[in-house]
Amino acid sequence: MPQLEQFAAPGSEWWRSAVIYQIYPRSFADASGDGIGDLPGITARLDSLADLGVDAIWLSPFMTSPQRDAGYDVADYRDVDPLFGTLADFDTMLTEAHARGIRVVIDLVPNHSSAQHAWFQAALKAAPGSPERARYIFRDGKGENGELPPNNWESVFGGGMWERVTEADGTPGQWYLHIFDPTQPDFDWTNEEVREEFRSILRFWLDRGVDGFRVDVAHGMIKAEGLPDYTPPADADSMGGEEANVPYWGQEAVHDIYRDWHRVLAEYDGDRALCGEAWLPTLKKTALWVRPDEMHQTFNFPYLKTAWDAEELRDVIRDSLDAFGAVGAPSTWVLSNHDVVRHASRLALTADNPQGEGIGPLTPYKPDTATGLARARAATTVMLALPGSAYLYQGEELGLPEAMEIPDAFRQDPTWFRTNGERYGRDGCRVPLPWTADGPSFGFNDSGASWLPQPAHWAAYARDVEAADPDSTLSLYRRLLTARREHGFGSGSLIWEDAGADAVAFRRGDVHVVANLGREPITLPADASVIVASGPLDGSSLPVDTAVWYTARE
Ligand code: TEU
Numbered sequence: 001m002p003q004l005e006q007f008a009a010p011g012s013e014w015w016r017s018a019v020i021y022q023i024y025p026r027s028f029a030d031a032s033g034d035g036i037g038d039l040p041g042i043t044a045r046l047d048s049l050a051d052l053g054v055d056a057i058w059l060s061p062f063m064t065s066p067q068r069d070a071g072y073d074v075a076d077y078r079d080v081d082p083l084f085g086t087l088a089d090f091d092t093m094l095t096e097a098h099a100r101g102i103r104v105v106i107d108l109v110p111n112h113s114s115a116q117h118a119w120f121q122a123a124l125k126a127a128p129g130s131p132e133r134a135r136y137i138f139r140d141g142k143g144e145n146g147e148l149p150p151n152n153w154e155s156v157f158g159g160g161m162w163e164r165v166t167e168a169d170g171t172p173g174q175w176y177l178h179i180f181d182p183t184q185p186d187f188d189w190t191n192e193e194v195r196e197e198f199r200s201i202l203r204f205w206l207d208r209g210v211d212g213f214r215v216d217v218a219h220g221m222i223k224a225e226g227l228p229d230y231t232p233p234a235d236a237d238s239m240g241g242e243e244a245n246v247p248y249w250g251q252e253a254v255h256d257i258y259r260d261w262h263r264v265l266a267e268y269d270g271d272r273a274l275c276g277e278a279w280l281p282t283l284k285k286t287a288l289w290v291r292p293d294e295m296h297q298t299f300n301f302p303y304l305k306t307a308w309d310a311e312e313l314r315d316v317i318r319d320s321l322d323a324f325g326a327v328g329a330p331s332t333w334v335l336s337n338h339d340v341v342r343h344a345s346r347l348a349l350t351a352d353n354p355q356g357e358g359i360g361p362l363t364p365y366k367p368d369t370a371t372g373l374a375r376a377r378a379a380t381t382v383m384l385a386l387p388g389s390a391y392l393y394q395g396e397e398l399g400l401p402e403a404m405e406i407p408d409a410f411r412q413d414p415t416w417f418r419t420n421g422e423r424y425g426r427d428g429c430r431v432p433l434p435w436t437a438d439g440p441s442f443g444f445n446d447s448g449a450s451w452l453p454q455p456a457h458w459a460a461y462a463r464d465v466e467a468a469d470p471d472s473t474l475s476l477y478r479r480l481l482t483a484r485r486e487h488g489f490g491s492g493s494l495i496w497e498d499a500g501a502d503a504v505a506f507r508r509g510d511v512h513v514v515a516n517l518g519r520e521p522i523t524l525p526a527d528a529s530v531i532v533a534s535g536p537l538d539g540s541s542l543p544v545d546t547a548v549w550y551t552a553r554e
Pocket of ligand 1: 069156180217279338
């Protein structure tokens with residue numbers, strides 16, 4: 001069995017170069033057969049992840065939750081929701097992952113709790129101005145009788161950011177802030193009691209042996225003093241667009257919290273890591289999260305948001321390496337997650353689709369499946385050649401497209417409800433995985449139940465079908481991960497090469513990487529010896545929407 005290194009020399013810690021595979025527990029594998037994936041399901045499928053060759057897994061939330069936002073609404077941070085199993089199931093999963101040399105990162109949701117959290121329930125019962133209310137952001141309303149919300153902020157999921165409560169005596173009362181759904185009240189992070197509680201929650205999971213945390217909404221925990229009104233520019237997406245100063249995103253004081261958490265993690269052996277989920281408009285701002293005494297990684301969302309355009313892709317890679325390099329942190333790379341349209345569909349969209357909007361049956365600019373898949377395979381071939389740490393999202397190794405035909409009655413994303421169906425939201429990237437072409441729910445479980453319906457054509461993407469096909473996306477990912485490890489691509493630097501305006505081309509040691517994002521084939525050197533290609537080559541020419549790693553005599 002592979003052994004996990006407990007200590008690494010500074011500069012070579014595992015998280016600097018790791019390939020981290022995101023598991024969305026509801027949709028990965030369902031051992032209980034209730035239609036929702038669970039921890040025993042993950043344990044049972046760990047061999048397939050070891051076989052894929054990932055270094056770590058990150059699990060989206062599995063803690064106690066009424067599931068109003070698929071678990072990103074936590075009612076008890078120290079327990080497992082019965083839907084997903086028990087704490088003992090978690091310990092078994094972690095032990096089994098470690099035994100396979102796979103590290104385990106869990107999701108921590110500190111910006112807000114569930115409205116079912118004991119603290120929020122106590123706050124509802126307590127009086128305005130009480131210590132119970134001071135753990136959240138309660139304010140009196142405006143207007144003669146406090147009937148207007150305290151400010152004009154708009155929730156990420158649509159509608160206002162404030163909800164009015166009924167006081168214990170039955171009268172209409174104060175308002176509380178929720179950046180997301182009303183069932184997700186925001187904590188007040190200026191309150192020391194909140195800070196101490198989260199230090200203790202970190203320790204609870206660190207003591208159980210987790211290797212790190214993905215920190216949800218890492219940019220939202222502090223709100224600007226006085227909660228001033230704010231109107232986003234008309235063209236802004238749900239994260240506030242390019243505008244520099246949004247009073248609830250990226251406030252300077254959030255950094256104190258991460259410095260504090262850094263110190264907590266440093267008390268433990270094993271290079272435990274924090275990875276911030278911070279949707280910020282610029283790489284320079286994003287890099288502030290990973291200064292040496294703060295987080296270890298942060299997601300590179302500007303990279304994820306880059307269109308299939310050679311110049312833009314070259315620029316974002318260069319800017320990422322510069323921005324993260326400037327603070328001594330590795331860059332990270334990511335193309336898909338549970339909040340965005342899967343990149344096998346997104347990269348072939350013919351119109352803008354703001355993050356969180358989603359695509360569905362009535363979207364007029366549906367992507368072409370073959371183009372999307374070719375681009376996704378090429379994009380991943382580029383990504384896995386880059387220095388730093390890369391995140392994969394479950395199902396992308398199968399080339400899964402976004403599920404676009406989900407009937408309205410099955411939709412679950414609060415975005416869909418809060419916008420009265422105007423925005424489809426994120427269900428399309430969350431559909432349970434196909435493991436086998438035959439059998440109920442494509443092997444997701446034995447019962448055939450599935451919390452979101454799986455498209456019938458997904459049999460072709462089933463893992464058992466792809467495992468047997470050397471040209472499948474799964475086989476490509478396995479080859480890429482093996483070669484990435486062999487060549488040590490996770491660390492080091494790259495040298496840019498020129499293969500024309502429509503190419504992204506660089507060298508890693510003696511390996512050349514070229515991607516064709518144009519409309520004409522690109523000629524490769526006649527003596528190119530291909531290590532891996534994202535699609536079939538045509539002699540020594542690289543077709544459009546294809547990427548390759550090769551060596552050549554100079
Ligand atoms: O996401 C926060 C976030 O910044 C966005 O990705 C947001 O979900 C999106 O704009 C909505 O369309 C995190 C989680 O990844 C997401 O699943 C949760 O819904 C959200 O926090 C609230 O916890």
